[in-house]
Amino acid sequence: MSSDASPAPAKTPVTLREVAAAAGVSVATASKALNGLGRMTAETRERIRETAQRLGFRPNSLAQSLLRRRSFTVGLLTNDTYGRFSLPVMSGISDALVDKGVSVFLCNVEDDQRLGQLHVDAMLDKRVDGIIATGKRIDRHLPVDLSNLGVPVIYAFTQPDPGAIAFVSDDAGGARLAVEHFCRLGRRRIAHVTGPASFAVVHARAQAYRDVLTEKGLPVMEPLLGSWSEAWGHEAVKKLFDRKGEKPDAVFCGNDQIARGVIDALRERGLDVPDDVGVIGFDNWQIVAEATRPPLTSVDMNLAALGREAGLTLLSLVGGEPAEPGIRKLPCRLVVRQSCGRPPGG
Template identity: 80%
Template sequence: MQEEAQGSSMEPVTLRKVAAAAGVSVATASKALNGRGRMTPETRKLIRETADRMGFRPNALAQSLLRKRSFTVGLLTNDTYGRFSLPLMAGISEALVDKGVSVFLCNVEDDPRLAQLHVNAMRDKRVDGIIATGKRIDRRLPIDLSGLGIPVVYAFTEPDPASIAFVADEAGGVRLAIEHFASLGRRRIAHVSGPASFAVVHLRAQAYRETLERLQLAAFEPLLGTWSEAWGHEAVRRLFEGTQKPPDAIFCGNDQIARGVIDALRERSVAVPDEIGVIGFDNWEIMAAQSRPPLTSVDMNLTAIGREAGLALLTLVDGQKAETGIRRLPCRLVVRESCGQTTVKTIEVQSTSG
């Protein structure tokens, strides 16, 4: 009870008080809390539990001076709405929080001047490193991050040469979707995607064709348009008013397109999934879960990408070497009712590098 009163009083709990409560020297308490020194596991555990119980918080400034680190990293993004950067940040924070490292997010939009201001501020704060991310993987942020003198890792954005980068294995995600349709007996699988100016649109279209060829199924010509529900409506009109027999499944480039497709099919009195199954891409929860029926969707595992990027940055900050190149982490298929499944489940594949 006395220790709890110390931790809850206005007077700060010092390392000396922790050492006295644990019955060890100040030096031993310091080594235990910093993961250094030789001592029995029981002693180290006792000191840490005592510190936690008393509410001891180490002096961040003193630790920074001692270790020549600020225990902060910067996250740069031009993803204004946070659709991709926020899940990534959650993963980064998850990887770094146990190491006592904080993350602060800076939105550079697409403004080189603003980006330079944020980078200058990060360097003034002596950040240990920077993670760069964005709203698409085929565009760089509007600033050159090479030659800063601190580690930089890229996640879900086009990297600089000879850097470490993490992206989703989107071709693998396409394969998951098409193979799942085929496993449900779908044989006429169409593909509706976004603008031709996006590299991922062509990557996914190629994976769509290759997967259908491997499964010995005929491919529709992919329909390219915009990332919108309106385009989903228009794509259904084209599929039904074309010369081909309508599909029995539609794989969409994002969840917004898929929502538009489902609405357009309903307007035509076409039952989803009984007559036509629908799968989206992104697994945007607010879209997928509220769709009627709930939407099966490919999830790019952005939180996992963020976690791996954070761990890689820690490796570099600690002075260890890491192999450069792009790591493609596996997507997963979150199966809901729009493709014929009646219970939610998740299907995953292994990661690849490139």
């Protein structure tokens, strides 16, 4: 009965030299044995493997990186520490990379140029294989210059440099999803309440909203632009329902907070959601979407998938494979809960 060789957690890491000595071979042979390279008897290889195992040998990644000029490390730059947008993106990136042995440096640069330079320099010094930039807005640059860095750069959910590779959500497509869903449910007077004109996504979504309604031959109500807040949702309901003429039977909102405000305001007016008015939000911020009464149908930007895609693309770039520059729009999906109603026959 062989005693179980528990690989003692090394206080001081075991080196290849020690493994080689213990196995009675040279470091060269030990290296080749563990990497499955070189030529040697099966017994020798196995003996070295066992010795390494027993000693708890793990190759020093710094030494490997130095030699290979590849650190299995990427930098993730963001200016959205607290936000809920870049987080799923980060998570997706990390997910995509961990299995390939790649670790991620998280660098929050706020909106501070000095901090940005500091982080970029630190990343470059540490010889990251590549950099992913992400942010809280799709139409704003990070406060850093990422051109000519000598390592591949990918932009994910932030404004890219011209000629770069970027992944963003397809906001127009997401808006279509929502409006078309309302159409399918038989809604005829669909309003759009959204954020400030300073956001590019506001225009992209509003245009898609108009396009769908025009295609379907439904009346287009001019989108109401305001802030991204619940309060604006309240106010917008007042504007929509106090004016004379036909009232909307559906409201497509630019984010979930606005939608929350809209739903609350409708209820306060005695209007039923979804029977009288259907509501769809944007972002699918779970904690908000599930707290509205009734739970909110919302457009999800698939940010984790976006991050995953960005991570994999960066890796292929690092591997030397070519990739077309340009902006890739990834599709959104509609998460149907109860605020939009059921099909007429349903």
